[in-house]
Amino acid sequence: MTATLDTGPLLPALREILIHPARLDELVSDVGVPQGCLVGNTTAELVPQDSEATEIVTRSYRRFTDIVTDALRRVQAAGEVTDKARPEDQALLLLYLVQGLSLVSRAGLDRAAALAAIDTAVDGLRA
Template structure:
């Protein structure tokens, strides 16, 4: 029998958070609308009506991912000494197995995954990714400026250049981690990067 009437209400914020987990564990291409319907227990028509098609839903999830990450990154780096906190942030892609949820285990960084799957042929995704990377380097550079002034971090390079290097480290590790990772080797490489920042 055909159902009539309005689709049942659902919490958009919580639904987006759960979709983010699913996209993060499976990837954009491997997640179908039916996967989302089944995992989120929301009617297909309600998803389309609220989020649009799968691409729009995914990009909204990526925006949410970055908003949460940026807040946490800013708060984490507002501390001294800085280098132990930076090490914790850089090792995060090597520890995604600690983040397993009912939706699965995250694969790398969702922004990095979006780079691999949708950039450069999707201009909106490209802009989201570029803005996220700029945000990361701006936040990290600000923290490095403070750490240089405190004598914790070497001033042999500009904080902006150091932050750019750390972006390459964390995104490279994030991408490599999707193919399996020698955690011991990854942590040793990160320690080398941190040692290179010491005053």
């Protein structure tokens, strides 16, 4: 993820990361049967009753937001993204979007609607 965010303009790179849940039906071996995200599924099924799973999920979400926050902070200073919100809050919004898409993908996902939501979020970050 860090390598993706460090190459070229940030917003297209963020979009590529965010569209993965919308493409799960293409990426799984059992086409048409998306299983969702391992971290998201662990959250839904094991947290908070399993302390080890809770720790793993917490670290994973923290790592996502730390990486995205650092990237947003860097490009916010350069004027590529809006400074109307803190990079930490922008990163959390993106975490919630990607995890929500992962969960919804398990029940079937309207890809066009998912991509429109992703594009709306990315457009909202523009300076």
